[in-house]
Amino acid sequence: MDKPAVRPKRTRIQREKRELIGEAALEVFSQHGFRGSTIDQIADAAGMSKPNLLYYFKNKEEIFATLIHRLMETWLAPLREMDAAGDPQTEIRSYIRRKMEMSRDFPRESRLFANEILQGAPRILPLLEGELKELVDEKAAVISAWMREGRLKKSDPHHFIFAIWATTQHYADFDVQVRAVLGGKRSGEGRFEDAARFLEGLFIG
Template sequence: MTKPRTRIQARNSATILDAALDVFSQHGFRGATLDQIAEVAGLSKPNLLYYFPSKEAVHGALLSRLLTTWLDPLRAMNPEGEPVAEILGYVRRKLQLSRDFPRESRLFANEILQGAPRILPAIEGELKALVDARSLLLTRWMDEGRIARLPPHHLIFSIWALTQHYADFDVQVRAVLGPDHDPFAEAEGFLEVLFTRLLAP
């Protein structure tokens, strides 16, 4: 039977994961090292290895936590709700994730760009199952004439692309807009208009 972790152990584990998120989101899996993670966490490398036996273990823990965070906004779509409002709510939640969790978004993007070697089973399993289920819901709303007829998977892909862009390409977005613009405030209004018009039956 595994002993419950002490408060110090839980705190150190959280510190390591937060430091690893910084390092992995900047350097990717291949470019990151345990020495970098330990330095950012303010711990010795042997201390880090007490909690996580390898770089793969740290990365895996981050990706597992991230997948739950990433799927929750889509799970929150209510099948009994008003379709356009539910889809716009999903767009807003995804945009908020990009605003509040940019490191996590970049971590996920880096993993996908490398061919998803450490998270592909979850993408092909849990993520695909949820997207398929929500695509069936979108198709039902289309069949009922409540939203425009669109390829449902591609509708979801477009929401991902138009929201996660603001985290994954943050430097480019801010360089183009300039320092006086809040890209997320402007993006929310723009995306609401875009999808409201797109979804109109």
């Protein structure tokens, strides 16, 4: 209905600059949230002037929307990879590993996403109710089958998936708290490894 009829043709510079702005915006937005970030901050982080930035994105909203929509793909990839034909334990373990790696390697993306959901998901609610729900329902069915076959401990598959999301993303979104509680000693980079091992035990063991 209201999709962009034509994909705008972009020059090399436009592609590069939009990419550069996206990176800068991710940095800023993930730290201060949408309302807490200013176009000037993003422009500074991207090393350009505000009007110049607005030459590439028509407004602040569009920068944010572009970012979060691009992010959604990356975000769902690990769940997509879960293979019904594989071994349940291995599949779950891999899923947890991948999600944990994302928390470790892309904490800004995780926080950006968390922020959007916390505010009520104003920009991506349709995606959650559509694409995401479909994917989760599909994978929940897979997990459910595994449970019926006695290859995985029985429980509610939807809440099972929620629990994996919650626990893995916790290490990105609540990182400050995790580090504060673990204290200097154990809050080195090893904490992600420890957490991953713990979660495997929790969800599989």
